[in-house]
Amino acid sequence: MTSSALTKPQMRGLLAKRLRFHIIGAVIISLGVATFYKFAVAEPRKKAYADFYRNYDSMKDFEEMRKAGIFQSAK
Numbered sequence: 001m002t003s004s005a006l007t008k009p010q011m012r013g014l015l016a017k018r019l020r021f022h023i024i025g026a027v028i029i030s031l032g033v034a035t036f037y038k039f040a041v042a043e044p045r046k047k048a049y050a051d052f053y054r055n056y057d058s059m060k061d062f063e064e065m066r067k068a069g070i071f072q073s074a075k
Contacts, residue, residue, distance in 0.1 A: 010017075065071060
């Protein structure tokens with residue numbers, strides 16, 4: 001068997017090549033996850049808060065809690 005039959009492994013620049021591949025993959029995956037989170041979690045949460053506070057009357061809620069006896073200082 002001659003030495004030319006076996007190919008030499010790539011040693012020079014191997015770490016840089018593998019890091020470049022993995023960093024690009026990590027950036028793509030993180031952007032995908034961030035986009036998914038924005039549209040699957042953050043936007044519905046923002047809409048739910050906006051819907052809740054659109055018709056929220058804090059004084060009415062305060063009066064109901066006061067009548068229920070939750071507050072000790074407000075009678």
